[in-house]
Amino acid sequence: MDKFVSIQLDPSSEIPLYLQIYNGIVDLIEEGIIVRGEKLPPIRKMASFFKVNSVTVVNAYKHLEVQGYVESRVGSGTYVCYSSKKNNPDEFGTSEEVFSLSHRGHKSMFRDTARSIKFDFASASIAPDYFPVQDFKDVVNEVLDRDGGYALEYQESSGYPPLKESIMEFMKAQHGLSVPFEEIQIISGAQQGIDILAKAFLNYGDVVYVEAPTYPGAINAFRSRGAHIVEINMEEDGIDLNDLEKKLAKTPPKLFYTMPVFQNPTGNSYSLKKKQELIALATRHDFYIIEDDHVSDLYYRQKPLLLKALDDSDKVFYIKSYSKLFLPGMRLAFLWVPKFHFDKTALAKYSSDISSSGFFQRAMDLFLRKGLWTKHVMRLRKIFNDKWQKTHKALVNHMTKEIKYNLPDGGHFFWLELPKGYYSMNLYDIALKNGVSIMPGNLFFMSQKPTEGFRLSFAQISSQDIDRGIQKLSESINHLIENPYAIIQGPDDRPLL
Amino acid sequence: MDKFVSIQLDPSSEIPLYLQIYNGIVDLIEEGIIVRGEKLPPIRKMASFFKVNSVTVVNAYKHLEVQGYVESRVGSGTYVCYSSKKNNPDEFGTSEEVFSLSHRGHKSMFRDTARSIKFDFASASIAPDYFPVQDFKDVVNEVLDRDGGYALEYQESSGYPPLKESIMEFMKAQHGLSVPFEEIQIISGAQQGIDILAKAFLNYGDVVYVEAPTYPGAINAFRSRGAHIVEINMEEDGIDLNDLEKKLAKTPPKLFYTMPVFQNPTGNSYSLKKKQELIALATRHDFYIIEDDHVSDLYYRQKPLLLKALDDSDKVFYIKSYSKLFLPGMRLAFLWVPKFHFDKTALAKYSSDISSSGFFQRAMDLFLRKGLWTKHVMRLRKIFNDKWQKTHKALVNHMTKEIKYNLPDGGHFFWLELPKGYYSMNLYDIALKNGVSIMPGNLFFMSQKPTEGFRLSFAQISSQDIDRGIQKLSESINHLIENPYAIIQGPDDRPLL
Numbered sequence: 001m002d003k004f005v006s007i008q009l010d011p012s013s014e015i016p017l018y019l020q021i022y023n024g025i026v027d028l029i030e031e032g033i034i035v036r037g038e039k040l041p042p043i044r045k046m047a048s049f050f051k052v053n054s055v056t057v058v059n060a061y062k063h064l065e066v067q068g069y070v071e072s073r074v075g076s077g078t079y080v081c082y083s084s085k086k087n088n089p090d091e092f093g094t095s096e097e098v099f100s101l102s103h104r105g106h107k108s109m110f111r112d113t114a115r116s117i118k119f120d121f122a123s124a125s126i127a128p129d130y131f132p133v134q135d136f137k138d139v140v141n142e143v144l145d146r147d148g149g150y151a152l153e154y155q156e157s158s159g160y161p162p163l164k165e166s167i168m169e170f171m172k173a174q175h176g177l178s179v180p181f182e183e184i185q186i187i188s189g190a191q192q193g194i195d196i197l198a199k200a201f202l203n204y205g206d207v208v209y210v211e212a213p214t215y216p217g218a219i220n221a222f223r224s225r226g227a228h229i230v231e232i233n234m235e236e237d238g239i240d241l242n243d244l245e246k247k248l249a250k251t252p253p254k255l256f257y258t259m260p261v262f263q264n265p266t267g268n269s270y271s272l273k274k275k276q277e278l279i280a281l282a283t284r285h286d287f288y289i290i291e292d293d294h295v296s297d298l299y300y301r302q303k304p305l306l307l308k309a310l311d312d313s314d315k316v317f318y319i320k321s322y323s324k325l326f327l328p329g330m331r332l333a334f335l336w337v338p339k340f341h342f343d344k345t346a347l348a349k350y351s352s353d354i355s356s357s358g359f360f361q362r363a364m365d366l367f368l369r370k371g372l373w374t375k376h377v378m379r380l381r382k383i384f385n386d387k388w389q390k391t392h393k394a395l396v397n398h399m400t401k402e403i404k405y406n407l408p409d410g411g412h413f414f415w416l417e418l419p420k421g422y423y424s425m426n427l428y429d430i431a432l433k434n435g436v437s438i439m440p441g442n443l444f445f446m447s448q449k450p451t452e453g454f455r456l457s458f459a460q461i462s463s464q465d466i467d468r469g470i471q472k473l474s475e476s477i478n479h480l481i482e483n484p485y486a487i488i489q490g491p492d493d494r495p496l497l
Numbered sequence: 498m499d500k501f502v503s504i505q506l507d508p509s510s511e512i513p514l515y516l517q518i519y520n521g522i523v524d525l526i527e528e529g530i531i532v533r534g535e536k537l538p539p540i541r542k543m544a545s546f547f548k549v550n551s552v553t554v555v556n557a558y559k560h561l562e563v564q565g566y567v568e569s570r571v572g573s574g575t576y577v578c579y580s581s582k583k584n585n586p587d588e589f590g591t592s593e594e595v596f597s598l599s600h601r602g603h604k605s606m607f608r609d610t611a612r613s614i615k616f617d618f619a620s621a622s623i624a625p626d627y628f629p630v631q632d633f634k635d636v637v638n639e640v641l642d643r644d645g646g647y648a649l650e651y652q653e654s655s656g657y658p659p660l661k662e663s664i665m666e667f668m669k670a671q672h673g674l675s676v677p678f679e680e681i682q683i684i685s686g687a688q689q690g691i692d693i694l695a696k697a698f699l700n701y702g703d704v705v706y707v708e709a710p711t712y713p714g715a716i717n718a719f720r721s722r723g724a725h726i727v728e729i730n731m732e733e734d735g736i737d738l739n740d741l742e743k744k745l746a747k748t749p750p751k752l753f754y755t756m757p758v759f760q761n762p763t764g765n766s767y768s769l770k771k772k773q774e775l776i777a778l779a780t781r782h783d784f785y786i787i788e789d790d791h792v793s794d795l796y797y798r799q800k801p802l803l804l805k806a807l808d809d810s811d812k813v814f815y816i817k818s819y820s821k822l823f824l825p826g827m828r829l830a831f832l833w834v835p836k837f838h839f840d841k842t843a844l845a846k847y848s849s850d851i852s853s854s855g856f857f858q859r860a861m862d863l864f865l866r867k868g869l870w871t872k873h874v875m876r877l878r879k880i881f882n883d884k885w886q887k888t889h890k891a892l893v894n895h896m897t898k899e900i901k902y903n904l905p906d907g908g909h910f911f912w913l914e915l916p917k918g919y920y921s922m923n924l925y926d927i928a929l930k931n932g933v934s935i936m937p938g939n940l941f942f943m944s945q946k947p948t949e950g951f952r953l954s955f956a957q958i959s960s961q962d963i964d965r966g967i968q969k970l971s972e973s974i975n976h977l978i979e980n981p982y983a984i985i986q987g988p989d990d991r992p993l994l
Binding site for chain 1: 533624626628630633634638643644645647649650662685689700714717720721827844847849855856
């Protein structure tokens with residue numbers, strides 16, 4: 001048991017005991033003190049060593065297992081299976097962006113900090129507690145009982161026809177839009193949608209416009225096709241039209257990538273006027289728009305109007321993600337492709353991975369058909385509406401006048417701006433020490449240069465932690481402003497200023 | 498019921514009655530006589546109309562449902578959901594190749610014929626009857642009970658660590674190979690493996706070598722990167738080394754794509770000497786090899802040696818598919834990437850679809866860990882060994898001396914050659930009229946020019962149908978040879994000679 005001496009439990013901490021044990025063991029694994037294949041001590045031995053209830057150790061081991069650090073072998077015990085952390089986006093308690101960014105020089109930024117995070121405002125993924133696991137289980141079993149082995153065959157590449165039917169009904173009911181059956185391509189998540197559109201329509205050197213800031217996964221996909229990416233400033237009511245028209249006059253793009261509703265990372269939405277203007281410009285300058293609809297279901301005021309709803313001239317490729325709000329592990333989304341471009345897109349999908357899982361498509365079909373999706377989204381909307389109000393209230397209460405922030409109409413992001421000259425990358429470091437994580441704004445720009453802005457997400461944090469978390473964040477900001485030079489000198493491996 | 502008058506049942510036919518009803522209804526749907534949203538007559542009404550047992554109609558409706566033509570609504574009945582057939586690979590009772598090919602001008606080739614196929618020697622997919630559905634169901638429920646919502650979270654991009662562990666053990670036990678943990682990238686099927694390697698390592702105009710004939714999905718993936726593809730002749734014991742060296746002297750490739758074991762479409766394997774020589778050439782000319790291991794588990798003589806086993810100088814990217822023999826609907830495979838190239842590959846994977854389903858990865862992990870995979874493969878090997886022997890025996894019995902064919906050591910393909918000047922594309926048409934489907938050889942070459950060779954797969958056909966099917970095929974061949982000019986004039990939309 002000697003190895004475990006280094007784990008010091010603090011009963012007065014806000015972090016539950018099981019999590020403290022979990023954190024301690026993860027540290028030992030990460031530092032190579034416990035190695036792959038090694039057996040962990042039995043529950044009771046561990047419990048008496050730490051002087052805690054057995055259930056606490058059970059929970060710690062369980063958490064280690066679901067995070068993939070250990071495996072339990074029946075009748076034998078619990079064994080470590082070491083997970084190299086370098087490619088693990090979940091480890092940070094943050095979001096999918098991190099992996100992509102960690103490949104661009106920021107690996108060290110997120111190291112050895114995850115476990116000290118008490119207030120996670122970084123992650124864009126919804127906490128697993130909100131997943132409708134029992135409904136999913138019921139549906140999965142129903143599919144297997146109904147279709148047997150056929151549920152697990154190769155699926156036709158464009159998608160499982162009944163799911164397309166369900167999607168048509170869903171789009172009609174939710175958005176009043178009639179999606180032609182033949183224009184639906186099922187895909188393995190929104191990222192794949194961006195990737196196959198890039199594959200189908202971009203050649204080396206083609207120009208793509210993105211919002212600035214924007215979702216870095218999109219930048220990666222376009223970059224991998226050798227595209228020349230141009231950033232257009234994002235404002236609170238959508239794209240900066242002056243900036244856009246100036247750039248259009250020089251080099252119009254082939255594709256324009258946008259999240260017009262509750263944008264990632266700002267949370268901002270386009271005004272009706274800007275939506276109309278964007279469509280008009282696409283027609284005039286002959287480019288196509290990729291509308292990435294990641295969370296339009298999470299509206300707290302009025303139901304948002306999709307850009308696609310205004311698309312009279314087939315200029316918009318619409319991507320609807322089901323993973324964001326639902327079950328990321330299912331990897332399902334759909335693409336609405338104007339008919340003229342369907343075959344090209346379908347071939348790009350086919351050569352990417354043949355098809356998305358037919359099994360999941362059948363499960364998703366039942367989910368939509370039985371009204372479980374609507375039920376789930378309504379429940380989430382209620383929960384997130386509450387969190388949104390709490391976050392806003394906490395910002396009003398705790399932020400000083402110098403800190404600017406918006407109030408989005410939906411989604412789970414706020415965008416905050418530090419006073420000029422104070423960079424969110426530095427705030428990131430200070431906040432971490434206070435147990436708070438945020439996503440520094442530079443990560444959402446091509447250049448990744450330090451910026452004042454940063455993203456505050458309430459996707460993961462629990463309702464009751466919000467106020468405390470924002471307070472801690474505010475303290476961190478005050479600390480930054482009071483000691484602006486103290487943190488600029490970081491260790492060499494840190495991409496500070 | 499008037500619409501159903503056109504369906505004529507033939508009780509003396511080899512096609513079961515339920516399938517005749519199914520076929521008839523599919524025809525009505527395809528021809529637009531029954532349309533989407535229309536309700537099918539109740540079971541009993543249908544049964545009395547056709548003068549068959551209710552169970553027959555139930556089976557027909559069930560089959561329509563699993564094929565996605567209809568959906569049953571609880572308490573309401575069975576409704577048509579029209580499936581545009583054009584992108585449906587399953588409709589032909591054939592394989593994944595068809596979709597990709599159907600995008601290249603052969604759409605019409607496969608139309609309106611699927612339902613007359615009694616002897617399917619075209620499909621490369623294993624029949625769903627062989628899938629271990631109950632084991633899969635047990636494992637899926639175990640995962641959900643064990644991990645709850647965590648099973649459905651975003652998965653780290655490189656894969657679920659315990660699955661990597663299981664793969665390491667599997668590769669050790671099966672092939673005596675030690676795969677480093679850090680060199681495993683989980684992917685969504687073998688096609689994605691090819692695609693992300695193309696993405697990571699090819700630039701526009703780069704040269705890729707493929708075997709001729711080869712798997713067309715690979716050609717698509719390379720082509721989508723703008724690669725210049727060069728074909729190297731395939732012989733019975735592997736690549737034609739003279740052809741290879743001649744081409745290497747001119748323009749060495751960046752990548753060489755191969756299936757060294759039980760190749761698709763020929764079923765041939767490389768000799769040890771050719772494997773060694775290929776590795777040596779890769780080292781000398783500095784190119785990388787993609788080894789696509791699609792069915793090396795299905796050996797009927799000695800266990801095959803992987804090319805990767807000879808790879809002392811990290812020249813081989815190894816792709817192992819689990820979908821081919823197992824559950825295509827799960828879309829799981831893994832890539833063994835030499836360490837030096839891992840980050841680049843991982844980024845290509847990430848920008849393609851973030852990660853493969855963590856849920857399926859957990860299920861696959863349990864499958865491997867509990868020995869269910871080994872059990873399944875051993876069972877399949879026995880079944881397929883029997884089918885392999887039956888196919889070979891039938892070829893010996895029914896084929897005339899003019900028809901050449903090989904005897905592969907494993908897998909589920911034979912490669913047959915018609916006498917010089919007789920093209921398999923024409924045989925395809927004649928065979929179909931006899932209820933037999935094959936894959937004409939031209940589909941596996943870049944040029945798609947007519948060839949004498951064709952692929953005979955026994956993946957789908959049942960053991961007891963093999964002899965009859967080969968006999969019918971032999972009759973078709975005789976017909977072709979006796980009337981070589983009769984079929985060259987096809988309808989305009991057919992890509993005949």
